[in-house]
Amino acid sequence: MRLQLSPEDQSFRDEMRTFFTTQVPESIREAVAAHRELTKEQFVEAQRVLNAAGLAVPHWPVEWGGRDWTPLQRHIWREEMQLAGVPEPLAFNASMIGPVIATFGSQEQKERFLPATANLDIWWCQGFSEPDAGSDLASLRTTAVRDGDDWVVNGQKTWTTLGQHADWIFCLVRTDPTAEKRQRGISLLLFPMDTPGVTLRPIELLDGGFEVNEVFFEDVRVPAENLVGEENRGWDYAKFLLGNERVGIARIGSTKRMLVDAKEHARQITSGGVPLSEDPYFRARIAELENELLALELTALRVVANSAGGKPHPASSVLKLRGSELQQAATELLVDVAGPLSVPSFTGGESDVPEWAQVSAPSYLNYRKVSIYGGSNEVQRTIIAGSILGL
Amino acid sequence: MEFSYDDEQNGLREAVSGLLARAYSDSEQRRRVVATDPGFDEKTWSRLAEMGLLGLPFAEADGGMGAGPVEVSIVAEEIGRVLAPEPFVEAVVLAGGLVSDLGSDAQRAEVLGALAEGTLLPAFAHAEVGTRWEPSARAVTATEDGGSWTLTGVKEPVPNGARADLLVVSAVVAPAGAPGATRLFLVQGDAAGLTRTGHRNHDGSRSARVEFAGTPAQPLGEATGDQSAAIEKAQARARVAYGHEALGAMETALTTTAEYLKTRKQFGVPLSKFQALTFRAADMYVSLELARSTVMWATLVVDADGDVVAAADRARLQVSRAGRHIGKEAIQLHGGIGVTAEYSVGHYTSRLTALDHLLGDGDWALARLAGTVGEHETVDPLRS
Numbered sequence: 001m002r003l004q005l006s007p008e009d010q011s012f013r014d015e016m017r018t019f020f021t022t023q024v025p026e027s028i029r030e031a032v033a034a035h036r037e038l039t040k041e042q043f044v045e046a047q048r049v050l051n052a053a054g055l056a057v058p059h060w061p062v063e064w065g066g067r068d069w070t071p072l073q074r075h076i077w078r079e080e081m082q083l084a085g086v087p088e089p090l091a092f093n094a095s096m097i098g099p100v101i102a103t104f105g106s107q108e109q110k111e112r113f114l115p116a117t118a119n120l121d122i123w124w125c126q127g128f129s130e131p132d133a134g135s136d137l138a139s140l141r142t143t144a145v146r147d148g149d150d151w152v153v154n155g156q157k158t159w160t161t162l163g164q165h166a167d168w169i170f171c172l173v174r175t176d177p178t179a180e181k182r183q184r185g186i187s188l189l190l191f192p193m194d195t196p197g198v199t200l201r202p203i204e205l206l207d208g209g210f211e212v213n214e215v216f217f218e219d220v221r222v223p224a225e226n227l228v229g230e231e232n233r234g235w236d237y238a239k240f241l242l243g244n245e246r247v248g249i250a251r252i253g254s255t256k257r258m259l260v261d262a263k264e265h266a267r268q269i270t271s272g273g274v275p276l277s278e279d280p281y282f283r284a285r286i287a288e289l290e291n292e293l294l295a296l297e298l299t300a301l302r303v304v305a306n307s308a309g310g311k312p313h314p315a316s317s318v319l320k321l322r323g324s325e326l327q328q329a330a331t332e333l334l335v336d337v338a339g340p341l342s343v344p345s346f347t348g349g350e351s352d353v354p355e356w357a358q359v360s361a362p363s364y365l366n367y368r369k370v371s372i373y374g375g376s377n378e379v380q381r382t383i384i385a386g387s388i389l390g391l
Numbered sequence: 392m393e394f395s396y397d398d399e400q401n402g403l404r405e406a407v408s409g410l411l412a413r414a415y416s417d418s419e420q421r422r423r424v425v426a427t428d429p430g431f432d433e434k435t436w437s438r439l440a441e442m443g444l445l446g447l448p449f450a451e452a453d454g455g456m457g458a459g460p461v462e463v464s465i466v467a468e469e470i471g472r473v474l475a476p477e478p479f480v481e482a483v484v485l486a487g488g489l490v491s492d493l494g495s496d497a498q499r500a501e502v503l504g505a506l507a508e509g510t511l512l513p514a515f516a517h518a519e520v521g522t523r524w525e526p527s528a529r530a531v532t533a534t535e536d537g538g539s540w541t542l543t544g545v546k547e548p549v550p551n552g553a554r555a556d557l558l559v560v561s562a563v564v565a566p567a568g569a570p571g572a573t574r575l576f577l578v579q580g581d582a583a584g585l586t587r588t589g590h591r592n593h594d595g596s597r598s599a600r601v602e603f604a605g606t607p608a609q610p611l612g613e614a615t616g617d618q619s620a621a622i623e624k625a626q627a628r629a630r631v632a633y634g635h636e637a638l639g640a641m642e643t644a645l646t647t648t649a650e651y652l653k654t655r656k657q658f659g660v661p662l663s664k665f666q667a668l669t670f671r672a673a674d675m676y677v678s679l680e681l682a683r684s685t686v687m688w689a690t691l692v693v694d695a696d697g698d699v700v701a702a703a704d705r706a707r708l709q710v711s712r713a714g715r716h717i718g719k720e721a722i723q724l725h726g727g728i729g730v731t732a733e734y735s736v737g738h739y740t741s742r743l744t745a746l747d748h749l750l751g752d753g754d755w756a757l758a759r760l761a762g763t764v765g766e767h768e769t770v771d772p773l774r775s
Contacts, residue, residue, distance in 0.1 A: 002691065296681065
């Protein structure tokens, strides 16, 4: 039991902090901090800066750009990145398909995809959820039927985040509809988004943004060599991928950033003749959130310290569950600090309302997603009750 | 940052849990013990002494073991796990801690040595009716006359105040016309002018109304200034240790509840078939783990002698919220049996409720933390 970081980890943290706050363009970090929608070019630029410094995919195998860091170092890397407002390496590339290809892909697939995936030369999107397969992912109905050297894909995916920017999709498809267990008849296919028969429809979200899409497949022909691993084993790869998705999903650094902003904005707003930052109820709300976040960060540190053997600590579901709740609480706090200024949302510059206040309500609405994606919080409760409490 | 226990610490936990499991293998044993004064088992207290646990945090020169707050936290957790009524945190961490911090060489040797041997039980007489969780005294005054001191006034509730062999008493020293300083005094259990009226508390523990009427007292230590800050710090360490006691209790309350959900049948199926219940148990687990992380961290802050008071407030807030949540849900998920004294789980809720109010509750800690939110940008646990 020891409180301080080791001198090595301390200097590692300083190194990360310095890099993120000096090497990633400030305009990009400002956009993240302001909850502005990033352009594709901003995502790509940020990831290439990281990749050039070996900081885009540190958790990958070393031969494909990984860094062989300790779990604590990975945690520090991620938190410092969020605290500095650096957009994280695109999750679909860095956390999802990259590790799957590195672990289960053929040598050819690794050589073809991994360097381009790390550098965001290929932008991946995720073809998992379907209109009738959300939390119950194994009920998916998109099919792939073998025809000569190709798979022919038909069906529909949804909630495909940033699919409008994507070059390729990794897609769960049903290849054996007769399998006794429905999880056993699923495979993982990779194909370009401009393949004939692929169409994309953006879905407008409550915040007015377009970050998710529906993707339709009509007789899409995919070469057989684009199947990852073994046929009908796609469910195993999906579980592996979703396990990785949960890592870092607590987004503690990002929530910390929001609390810092809330405190700063509260100094600029007068309520009852004094700055809102002096209001005892407001201060108590901040103090309680800071304490909840401290408890979460310490839990994350406990989890990373004990997951070195590759097996996740049983408390890791707590990170997703509580992490999403605190992200939502922070966005809610920002709306409340803005008060009446949270109402005008899209003024297009002809307004005295500061930008942070204008985006506060759309962000709050947008962040309802975080307790739904990555395994909804109800799924996390099911995991805790089942795997930990044995219920 | 390192959150795991070493082999020696794991060994300590096994030894303590073995001893306490024999003493309190079922909740009936505890019920029998707390039914009569002094509210704990003197034999078990002696066994804790034999194992060296009652001198754990004190310097070897004072008759202690020279162990640190991590070892103390392990004992407190095991106490909480079986709801052992022996007053470890009260006597060793709080009353003993004050003597260790402030006592003269002679006082430390005399009090701590005997405490470690199990032959002297000290109690901290500090709380007063009408104030709450203050580091200073008001209702008991100390007067000096020709080099000897006497105390006058009332302290209540004093944990184990009737049984204690020695009282560590906070009193206000008020020279005419000057604001009073709070100082600590030692009062022997058989001192003249001392009236102690003991009573049983809802959690089975004992406390007392202690009246001083010109009672002879000996100043603790040789310093003459105000000792409120020292009291604050000692209470902060006790808040953290109580946090561990609460962790042990919360964990048992949760496992007992989960076990009950698996075995109790209604509508022809185990209660664990009802998602409305299992999700609530999952939320109890979340509360427990978040509290555990915070309390473990606070113990490491004590160990590193960082900002102990602030860390204790943070732990207090988290444990208060978790203790109420888990305590209330444990009863509700059991149903009516949870409210009975014949079944174990309600006693855990009772003890958690007492632990929540002895040294400051969650809202009290929150109000203190709220006062300082403007002084930092972020809370950084790695730089405390």
